Amino acid sequence: MDKKILSGIKQKPYFTEGNFVLYNQDSIELLKELPENSIDMIFADPPYNLSNGGFSVHAGKMVSVNKGDWDKSRGFDGDYEFHYKWLEACKRVLKPGGTLWVSGTYHSIYQCGFALQSLGYHILNDISWFKPNASPNLSCRFFTASHETLIWARKDKKAKHTFNYDLMKNGNWPEDQLKKPNLQMRSVWAIGTPRPNEKRFGKHPTQKPIDLLNRIVLASTNKNDVVLDPFTGSSTTGLVATTSGRKFIGIDTEKKYLDLSIKRLKDLNQNIKNIIKFA
Numbered sequence: 001m002d003k004k005i006l007s008g009i010k011q012k013p014y015f016t017e018g019n020f021v022l023y024n025q026d027s028i029e030l031l032k033e034l035p036e037n038s039i040d041m042i043f044a045d046p047p048y049n050l051s052n053g054g055f056s057v058h059a060g061k062m063v064s065v066n067k068g069d070w071d072k073s074r075g076f077d078g079d080y081e082f083h084y085k086w087l088e089a090c091k092r093v094l095k096p097g098g099t100l101w102v103s104g105t106y107h108s109i110y111q112c113g114f115a116l117q118s119l120g121y122h123i124l125n126d127i128s129w130f131k132p133n134a135s136p137n138l139s140c141r142f143f144t145a146s147h148e149t150l151i152w153a154r155k156d157k158k159a160k161h162t163f164n165y166d167l168m169k170n171g172n173w174p175e176d177q178l179k180k181p182n183l184q185m186r187s188v189w190a191i192g193t194p195r196p197n198e199k200r201f202g203k204h205p206t207q208k209p210i211d212l213l214n215r216i217v218l219a220s221t222n223k224n225d226v227v228l229d230p231f232t233g234s235s236t237t238g239l240v241a242t243t244s245g246r247k248f249i250g251i252d253t254e255k256k257y258l259d260l261s262i263k264r265l266k267d268l269n270q271n272i273k274n275i276i277k278f279a
């Protein structure tokens with residue numbers, strides 16, 4: 001990891017291994033200590049502010065939607081203020097051509113989109129991530145929610161950003177029934193929720209699939225770029241960044257999720273060592 005980038009941070013990292021660094025802190029506070037114009041890409045999966053006592057279905061059973069205090073709503077204005085502040089902090093640290101991805105459902109994504117526009121980001125795409133295996137709807141009074149939206153935006157209106165067009169068009173994307181070989185990649189992606197073996201070290205309640213982050217990281221960064229995730233959770237972003245030779249900074253307020261991230265990273269590094277040994 002480029003030492004200059006981390007030199008202004010007062011708190012010691014929670015964990016470091018090679019180019020993978022985790023901090024246990026509020027991301028708005030930590031981002032203030034990073035240098036301006038230093039980060040190539042940010043992937044952010046902020047709280048959806050949904051943990052207010054409702055119910056959903058999982059594996060055919062009714063389950064509480066409460067994920068933790070970190071996911072409680074602060075009310076409409078409070079939630080918007082939170083989204084505005086972290087997006088503002090991210091904009092300062094991004095390089096001019098750096099890009100930011102934000103994911104969310106209809107509960108949060110419109111506030112994030114409005115904040116992005118208010119802050120002068122240049123929106124590049126809104127991706128519809130269709131989940132072919134999404135849970136059914138319990139009440140049978142609405143359509144079954146089966147997608148999330150990802151907004152991809154650049155810091156500066158005029159700067160040039162990274163988009164690995166050929167890889168997206170001609171690469172191998174077998175997980176996606178909508179991607180036709182050798183045709184341009186479109187803005188609707190069919191990618192299932194995380195496979196059971198992605199959760200073998202424990203569950204994060206809103207863990208993102210490796211396949212989704214793999215596509216995002218490969219599309220919008222190059223080798224040795226610095227990728228940051230301000231709501232890293234189980235660090236799906238960091239695992240993909242490590243596998244593909246990018247540097248990674250992950251931030252989360254919950255130690256239990258950082259511990260899960262460390263288990264996942266250690267397993268990944270062991271697998272990489274085994275592959276090298278037997279190659």
Ligand SMILES: C[S@@+](CC[C@H](N)C(=O)[O-])C[C@H]1O[C@@H](n2cnc3c(N)ncnc32)[C@H](O)[C@@H]1O
Pocket residue numbers: 025026027028045046047048070204206207208209230231232233234235236237251252253254257
């Ligand atoms: C939606 S989850 C991210 C899940 C992650 N994408 C994954 O694949 O595991 C949001 C995460 O943000 C963390 N969080 C919430 N508020 C935060 C804040 N102000 N600063 C840093 N982390 C925060 C939560 O602890 C939670 O792990």
